[in-house]
Amino acid sequence: xxxxxxxxxxxxxxxxxxxxxxxxxxxxxxxxxxxxxxxxxxxxxxxxxxxxxxxxxxxxxxxxxxxxxxxxxxxxxxxxxxxxxxxxxxxxxxxxxxxxxxxxxxxxxxxxxxxxxxxxxxxxxxxxxxxxxxxxxxxxxxxxxxxxxxxxxxxxxxxxxxxxxxxxxxxxxxxxxxxxxxxxxxxxxxxxxxxxxxxxxxxxxxxxxxxxxxxxxxxxxxxxxxxxxxxxxxxxxxxxxxxxxxxxxxxxxxxxxxxxxxxxxxxxxxxxxxxxxxxxxxxxxxxxxxxxxxxxxxxxxxxx
Amino acid sequence: xxxxxxxxxxxxxxxxxxxxxxxxxxxxxxxxxxxxxxxxxxxxxxxxxxxxxxxxxxxxxxxxxxxxxxxxxxxxxxxxxxxxxxxxxxxxxxxxxxxxxxxxxxxxxxxxxxxxxxxxxxxxxxxxxxxxxxxxxxxxxxxxxxxxxxxxxxxxxxxxxxxxxxxxxxxxxxxxxxxxxxxxxxxxxxxxxxxxxxxxxxxxxxxxxxxxxxxxxxxxxxxxxxxxxxxxxxxxxxxxxxxxxxxxxxxxxxxxxxxxxxxx
Ligand SMILES: Nc1ncnc2c1ncn2[C@@H]1O[C@H](COP(=O)(O)OP(=O)(O)OP(=O)(O)O)[C@@H](O)[C@H]1O
Ligand SMILES: [Mg+2]
Numbered sequence: 001x002x003x004x005x006x007x008x009x010x011x012x013x014x015x016x017x018x019x020x021x022x023x024x025x026x027x028x029x030x031x032x033x034x035x036x037x038x039x040x041x042x043x044x045x046x047x048x049x050x051x052x053x054x055x056x057x058x059x060x061x062x063x064x065x066x067x068x069x070x071x072x073x074x075x076x077x078x079x080x081x082x083x084x085x086x087x088x089x090x091x092x093x094x095x096x097x098x099x100x101x102x103x104x105x106x107x108x109x110x111x112x113x114x115x116x117x118x119x120x121x122x123x124x125x126x127x128x129x130x131x132x133x134x135x136x137x138x139x140x141x142x143x144x145x146x147x148x149x150x151x152x153x154x155x156x157x158x159x160x161x162x163x164x165x166x167x168x169x170x171x172x173x174x175x176x177x178x179x180x181x182x183x184x185x186x187x188x189x190x191x192x193x194x195x196x197x198x199x200x201x202x203x204x205x206x207x208x209x210x211x212x213x214x215x216x217x218x219x220x221x222x223x224x225x226x227x228x229x230x231x232x233x234x235x236x237x238x239x240x241x242x243x244x245x246x247x248x249x250x251x252x253x254x255x256x257x258x259x260x261x262x263x264x265x266x267x268x269x270x271x272x273x274x275x276x277x278x279x280x281x282x283x284x285x286x287x288x289x290x291x292x293x294x295x296x297x298x299x300x301x302x303x304x
Numbered sequence: 305x306x307x308x309x310x311x312x313x314x315x316x317x318x319x320x321x322x323x324x325x326x327x328x329x330x331x332x333x334x335x336x337x338x339x340x341x342x343x344x345x346x347x348x349x350x351x352x353x354x355x356x357x358x359x360x361x362x363x364x365x366x367x368x369x370x371x372x373x374x375x376x377x378x379x380x381x382x383x384x385x386x387x388x389x390x391x392x393x394x395x396x397x398x399x400x401x402x403x404x405x406x407x408x409x410x411x412x413x414x415x416x417x418x419x420x421x422x423x424x425x426x427x428x429x430x431x432x433x434x435x436x437x438x439x440x441x442x443x444x445x446x447x448x449x450x451x452x453x454x455x456x457x458x459x460x461x462x463x464x465x466x467x468x469x470x471x472x473x474x475x476x477x478x479x480x481x482x483x484x485x486x487x488x489x490x491x492x493x494x495x496x497x498x499x500x501x502x503x504x505x506x507x508x509x510x511x512x513x514x515x516x517x518x519x520x521x522x523x524x525x526x527x528x529x530x531x532x533x534x535x536x537x538x539x540x541x542x543x544x545x546x547x548x549x550x551x552x553x554x555x556x557x558x559x560x561x562x563x564x565x566x567x568x
Pocket of ligand 1: 323324344346348352
């Protein structure tokens with residue numbers, strides 16, 4: 001039990017980079033980017049191929065990150081220059097990446113079992129938190145830079161930031177690229193942790209990323225960017241703990257996790273709007289009762 | 305300073321919905337000119353602003369700032385010369401970001417946006433000074449999210465953001481129209497003092513006739529995509545709202561119809 005919790009902590013941190021990527025597109029840019037399912041595998045594929053060809057794990061990991069950056073630039077170009085709808089650009093890129101990933105891997109599954117990896121020389125539970133903190137600090141520092149502010153404003157009020165001279169096509173491309181870079185970094189690290197890369201490894205990642213973002217926000221809040229990004233990382237860890245616990249429930253199967261994840265996201269998406277509707281109905285009832293009462297008083301008062 | 309030469313703009317050309325929004329507009333503004341613009345709904349005032357700021361490209365004609373033809377430049381490139389405040393108080397600021405972050409983005413106008421920190425201690429001091437001049441206590445709330453501010457506060461902040469980097473041209477499109485009269489008056493006063501202090505070349509669309517006469521050194525009237533009347537400083541001095549409306553009717557052949565019309 002304790003072992004599986006440590007395991008959850010470790011993979012939660014590794015998947016947290018993916019969740020941070022999803023946070024950048026969904027929350028900052030307000031751009032639902034489905035490239036994620038493809039770019040996660042791209043990161044894993046590049047890292048696995050390079051490691052099995054004897055390259056250093058660090059170089060392999062960074063190359064995976066780079067592959068994600070490039071994939072993101074493509075999605076960004078499709079959306080901004082090609083004027084293709086956001087969802088569609090992501091879907092197109094995701095499909096295209098399937099073939100590209102297959103080309104990179106040249107077979108559906110690569111094992112790097114017993115080969116070199118980032119986790120060989122240092123214990124995962126030491127190196128992973130260090131990487132997570134470094135990435136978090138760099139990301140937050142970026143989001144508070146002049147370019148980062150423009151990126152955030154692009155999702156908040158595009159017209160406004162354009163009137164102050166930011167090229168919003170560029171900020172979108174930068175954001176989507178960075179997002180997919182982080183997703184691919186996550187893929188590269190997961191491939192090394194699990195000792196293999198699979199062509200279908202990224203399926204459903206986008207929903208897992210969303211679930212992590214939503215859980216993090218709900219449990220830990222999101223008052224500013226630093227707070228928000230930390231919440232997302234913690235959300236990813238909680239998600240993995242939930243998965244670990246769910247796997248111990250007898251009548252649940254491992255493959256049920258995607259359904260459970262989808263349900264978490266659905267609840268999180270539906271709840272705020274239903275709450276708003278209920279609140280409005282209540283308000284309407286109260287107001288009409290008040291207005292009726294005032295009307296009755298007036299008529300009772302007679303005269304005018 | 306600002307020149308528009310033979311500018312025309314059609315919407316939905318060659319369809320049943322074809323609309324001439326601007327027709328052969330000639331406008332020359334000298335440095336320091338403060339021009340107020342009035343006109344009926346659909347006269348083309350906002351289109352004129354959008355053509356100058358680059359939101360839209362004219363079909364014919366060109367836009368010149370400081371003897372440089374900028375007609376081909378996209379909106380984000382022109383913004384180094386142009387400050388803008390929109391009618392909608394929501395439009396000019398980023399609601400989920402703080403007051404100081406919004407100011408930092410305005411401060412970066414016309415500069416390369418890189419990796420240096422957006423809000424630094426030195427900038428914060430400058431922001432606070434500027435904010436305190438607005439006199440509405442925003443200097444105490446640098447870390448507040450702009451979404452928490454009232455419409456009037458947001459519009460005051462927008463005005464500051466549009467002007468404090470000293471733009472060549474300031475465009476105001478009914479920037480007080482969405483506010484209640486007291487707040488509108490505050491923003492008008494702020495506008496007047498900022499424009500005067502910084503000697504900004506300003507084009508201000510307003511639906512308030514009295515304001516159009518009182519502010520600025522020149523008044524133009526638009527109708528049906530044309531500038532139908534151009535009143536200089538001398539003639540503006542003894543203009544009244546009645547005379548203005550009278551002139552409009554005489555030239556255009558119909559009454560000035562503006563759903564937000566305020567006489568004074
Ligand atoms: N994007 C657009 N597509 C089609 N027609 C447009 C568009 N924008 C403006 N128009 C039309 O062009 C004409 C001029 O519009 P504009 O917004 O410039 O008027 P305005 O003088 O600002 O009016 P108001 O006082 O209502 O703000 C109007 O008839 C309007 O319907
Ligand atoms: Mg208008």
